[in-house]
Each structure stands twice: as C-alpha cells, then as structure tokens.
Amino acid sequence: MSNTELPPHLDLTHFVTPDTAALLPPGAAAHPARILLLYGSLRARSYSRLLTEEAARLLAAMGAEVRIFNPAGLPLPDEDSENHPKVLELRELARWSEGMVWCSPERHGALTGVMKAQIDWIPLFAGGTRPTQGKTLAVMEVCGGVHSFNAVNQMRQQGRWMRMLAVPNQVSVPAAFNEFDEAGRMLPGEYYDRTVDVMEELLKFTLLTRHVSPYLTDRYSERKKRAEKAAKAD
Template sequence: MSKVKDTATLAVEDKLISECDSNDLPNIDVSQIQAIDIESLIGVNDPRHAPRILVLYGSLRARSFSRLAAEEASRLLRWYGCEVRMFNPSGLPLPDDADSDHPKVQELRELAQWSEGMLWVSPERHGSITSIMKAQIDWIPLALGGVRPTQGKTLAIMQVSGGSQSFNTVNQLRILGRWMRMITIPNQSSIPKAFLEFDDNDRMKMSPLYLRVVDVCEELVKFTWLTRGRSAYLTDRYSERVESAAEVSKRVNQKSL
C-alpha cells in the first residue's frame, strides 16, 4: 500500500522535480532523484518549515575553492528544500581583537542563532584548518544570553586541498563540531587538487567527488529534519539539571533568611 505523503514532503518533491534539470544543477542525474521522505523523519508536532542552514567557508582568495565548494553545496541544499544563508568572513576581526558588538561579529552570531544546521567548508593549510575558518567558529560562543547558538544543531563538514587526498581538516572540524555540541553527521567530503575539480565557470565538475558532495548535503538535510524537533530533549543533561536544581534551592534558601 502506498504511503500518503504530507504537504511538506510533496513541496520538497515538487521542488526537486521542477529544478532537477535546471541550469543550477547541470550534473544531477534525473533518474536517480529521491525526494526527502519527510514523513518518515518527523513527528506530528515537529516543525515543518524549510530547514535553515548556515554555510561557512574558510578562505578570502579571489578564487577561493572552499567558497566555490560552499556555493555548490548551497545550491544542492536549496534544491533539497532548505533555506540557506552563507556568511562572508571578509572583515571579520580576529577573536579578542575587537568587541563582540562589531558588525561582522553580530552578523555571524545572529546567523548562528537563526540556523538549525550548518555546513563548514575549510581549505587545508599547513595540515590544518585555516585561521579564517577557526576565527568564525571562535566568535560563536557556546552560550549567548542564556541561549546556546550551536547546541543540538546539525553540522556537515567538507574540506578542499591543493594537493593529494587528506582528511586532516575534516577531522579537526569534526572535533570542533563536537566541542560546539553539534550533531555532526557521519558523512564528509574531502576534495583533493581542488583546482582541477572546477570548470571555467566556477562550477564543480561531475566526478565521484561531486557525488560525495551531493551525499553530504542529502544527509545533512535528513539529519536536520530528523533531529531539530527533538533537539531540546536530546541535549537535556543530568549534570545541568542537578546544577539548575541547586541554583533554585540556593535562591529559595536566600529568600527564607
């Protein structure tokens, strides 16, 4: 018996079908389209608006391959029905070299709070993530006015390299994602010799590396649909409940004196 699909599922399917052969995604194989089965991922009371994804990249070069990979992924995420915003790190000061009310810092923090999932794309430089990538992550606090901007949100990670295949950067991004209390998806993308993977129009060429980018985007969308309605429960911790109870007890005792 066929499964009856809700309006949110149908909306994503309509978006996929209407844009699958568009100029935005010339490499998509129409015969392999599989819409996100939202109905199987969410509960009755879960939010049904388009997933909100923030994309960060880690280079300011005029032709930045991390930016090009981020743009390619952003197109795919929109194709999968997401609302996507990309932060331009140009002008973001070094951490501790400006006040937190700096306009670029405020922009980044507002986007972090707005988002329900993130995609981080960094080049590998000297075997590590770039300082530009790290600065963006360092400016996002674990707690901001009683709100945790990243806790319980989904995260996908990608890297680009000028040389041979490496996983140094994605490994470090995964550690940072865990530190920021994010749900980092199992899949990841590492693009070696990135200068060979983009054409003269700055679009990623069809290859197994491109297919992996599609896989990462698809998985990020699935995990975001699956977890965002349960984020508060998934991140509810015993230690924090004990701490909160102790604070309440302390206030009660102070009032009784």
C-alpha cells in the same frame, strides 16, 4: 552565489528531496530546514567558497533555506570586537540556523585561520541559550594537492566542542583546482556525487533531530546544577 541552477550532469532520477512531512511526527514544525554555510578562504577564486556554493545549490534544491556567511571583514576574535557588524551578523545567523556546513581549505596540515576565527566567534553560551548545541553539522575540505582529512577531522573536533551533531559522511576534495570549471562550477565525478550524498545526509539528520534537540541535549549534570541553584535561591 549568483547562479543557483543545478548542473546538467546531476542525475535527477536519483536525486532525493527529503520528505519533511514523512520525517516529522504530527505537530512538529514543518518549515524548511535552515542551514548556514561557512567557508574558510578569502581568495578571489576560493575553492572552499566554490564548493560551499555548490553545496548551497544542492541544499536549496532539496528544499532547505540556506544562508552563506561571507567572512571578509570579520575581525580576529578579540573582546574589543564583540559588537563588530560582521560578528553580530555571524552570531545572528548561528542562532537562526538548525544545521551548518563548514568548508575549509587545508593549509599547513590544518584548517585555516579564516575558518577557525568564524568558529571562535560563535559562542558556546549567549543570553540564556546555546547557539550551536544540538544543531547538525557537515564538514568539507579542499586540498591543494594529495588527499587529506586533517581539516575535516579538526572541524569535527570543533563541532563536538560546540555540542553539535556531525553527520557521519564528509567531503574531502584533493587537487581542488582540477574539480571546477572556469565559471567556478564543480565538475561531474565522484567528488561532486559525494557532495550530494553529504548534503542529503545533513538535511535528513536536521529534519529528524531539530524537533527533539532539547531532549537530546538535556543533561543530568545541568539539571542537577539548576536544582541546586534554585534551592539556594529559596
């Protein structure tokens, strides 16, 4: 993402930078929200990547720390590739993040294999921690034709399986080739405004929940199992 400037059509009189201090209780961490963005296409002019980059610019302008993972070179999920550099990079970014944005093209009525491979490489459990549990998630998709919501619905399902907190709003861009200029910047319109809405919502949810994530994800069944295991150890 070489160009980090916001577009001139963004109306800054209505642009919100969430007040970290106001949203957090005394003593809570006040560092910028850490957001990881994933996209699901390797094409040279990938509209999912362009939309992801636009989302990253907005998040950064709102005060977040953002990282975009480039899926090029990521192997298919396979036990023999556990120590592949791209796998290790992705997993480290997942641990670093407090929230994520997933953006996929819709291909044959579904999210792409590139997107699914990234999700599959992030483990549910690793080294005594759950890399995605309790973290926030925003989902977006780009369509080559008519409006559809198959990919975002499937990513919501994946996020639920990964024990993430998906924000209510989402982005689906139909005929995405009409929504970006020659330089790859998103054109003004309802889909750009929706992207602003969703990134603002993601950032607010992240700031509101990150400090209470351990409490929100504390489960009776897991406490019970831990107690039983401790009793057997004694």
